[in-house]
Amino acid sequence: MTHLSWYRKYRPQTFDDVVGQxxxxxxxxxxxxxGAVAHAYLFTGPRGTGKTTTARILxxxxxxxxxPTADPDDTCDQCRAIADGTHPDVQELDAASRTGVEDVREQIIGRLNYAPARGRWKVYIIDEVHMLSTSAFNALLKSLEEPPERTVFIxxxxxxxxxxxxxxxxxxxxxxxxxxxxxxxxxxxxISEAEGVDVPDGALTLIAKHALGGMxxxxxxxxxxxxxxxxxxxxxDVEGLLGEVDADVLFEAASLVLERDVAGAFRFVARMAEAGIDMAEFVKGLVRxxxxxxxxxxxxGDVxxxxxxxxxxxxxxQATRFGADRIGRVLEILERLTTELRYAADQRLAVEVAMTRMARPQGDLTLASLAERVDALEAGAPLTDFSAAPSPVASESRPAKADPVARSQRPRADGAAASPASGRSGTDSAAEPSSAPAKADAASPGAQSLDVATVKRAWxxxxxxIKKIRAPRAHIFNGTEAEVVSGTLVVEFPADQRFAxxxxxETETLGVLRRAVRSxxxxxxxxxxxxxxxGASSSAEAVAAQAPRRDEAADTATEPAVDLEASVLAELGGEIIEDVTDGQEDG
Incomplete structure (x- = not known):
């Protein structure tokens, strides 16, 4: 007896047997x-989803x-003849092999006016109908629009x-x-139970994924x-013959990226290479x-x-722990990797490099990786996770720069010190403590661990x-800069922003700032x-810094004002250059 393929043997025979529609x-x-059956139906969809099967069931x-019944018994002579393809009133045509207008005239138009020979209805099932020629479609139009009674086109x-x-x-x-x-x-x-085939659930899942939605x-x-x-x-066997990668392997790879485990990623790729897993198929699975x-x-949602x-x-x-932004960056790396694998001399090396870039954003200098590092800072992640420690040699050879806050502590003209801890000192450049309890916290170990570079980078x-916590208060801190002096966070406002x-x-605004800093x-x-x-305008701090020079010599008081302004601007220019240099080195 001729072997009958399983997809034909187990073809659905009633509406209840159809899966997924x-x-x-x-x-x-x-x-x-x-009793409201239409005269013409158009069944569309991917291959293997039940179009022709549903047409036969109808x-x-x-x-x-x-x-006519919605539940055919599938045991009568009419049903068995339709299932076997021998019913004279159910014509199934393959438009891929009969594309011309003559085929339509011979097979359909010439037989339409004849009454059903055996059943109640005449049914024309035209498979792959898009293969018909334009002339054949035009010849079919009138018959399709006004067919004889009890005639259905599918x-x-x-x-x-x-x-x-x-x-x-x-x-x-x-x-x-x-x-x-x-x-x-x-x-x-x-089907496997009916055929006595022993197959694990994991293998069935891989087979289903490989089918891409086609039964x-x-x-x-x-x-x-x-x-x-x-x-x-x-x-x-499924992994070897189909090239599919088990879901557990993909979850493990994603977990290594999530945990930023670069060493584990190299070991993981080595195990895949030893097991003979195709790197291109692995990347396809990882993209999905x-x-x-x-x-x-x-x-x-799971829609x-x-x-x-x-x-x-x-x-x-995993999606909750990753976040959409970081996953988007990983997908960009995987997209480039998919292209690189087509021409890569060593596919294993290409996968290892990509896994490293996905796990360590500090090893990737793209805008997406920098954005990920900023997001981590906003989320309160330790900065050491994303920035490499400075070289000891570079730290020793780098000349020490004057602390910008220390420059503000020079003696003023009236002899008062411009210390950040002091109150207003008779000029517009005033440094005041935000609250008394803040001073009590200055000696805490956490506060002493702050440094200027960290605060500037995180400001x-x-x-x-602040904008996330209380958006209406965020504009107060526009244009501000931050430094650290003896464990105290000093927020510097522009000279013309005394009102801000x-x-x-205010207590509420100070609380918002503290929450943001803590976060x-x-x-x-x-x-x-x-x-x-x-901007480039002189501040009272710079003017006060020049005051001791006038006290050093009596004739300084008679110098033209333009000389004083020139000297102030010169010092400001030096400070600006130092600040820019600091920013470049910090970056």
């Missing part, structure tokens, strides 16, 4: 039950000896855009969806693997994995994620955090405010 099943069942429902195609709009307008269109992984796994499990492809692959394994299918993570992180219920929970957990993140500094002293830096140092300079 409930919207179509319900509509057609109701149409048959209510023909059974119309011609069953118990009907047109099936995988390319609906190739079907003329004149045909679309004369048909009821049904779009068949790709089948989900769980739907395919359930059907494969039923026929999945059943054919299952039959092939069953023949290869002699009735037993192992996970290793991170795509699912991105969808879950961006929209927080567009095709996976099993077991893996969905793990995907949601933009602090301002962004006064607003910053970014992980500690809450004492805070002080002072007025500084704005």
């Amino acid at each position: 409930p919207h179509i099943q319900q509509t057609l069942r109701n149409a048959v039950a209510d 023909a059974k429902a119309l011609n069953c000896e118990q009907g 047109l099936c195609t995988t390319h609906p855009h190739k079907v003329p709009e004149t045909i679309h307008s004369r048909c009821q269109r049904f779009d068949f969806r790709r089948l989900s992984v769980e739907d395919i796994v359930g059907r494969l499990r039923t 026929r492809d999945a059943i054919t692959t299952l039959e092939q693997l069953a023949s290869f394994g002699g009735g037993t299918i192992r996970l290793e 994995h991170f795509r699912d993570l991105f969808v879950l992180a961006a929209v927080g 567009a994620v095709d996976t099993t219920s077991e893996d969905l929970g793990r995907l949601q957990s 933009p993140a602090v301002l962004a955090e 500094m006064d607003l910053a002293r 970014v830096l992980g500690q809450e140092p004492p805070v002080e405010y002072r007025l500084g300079r704005s």
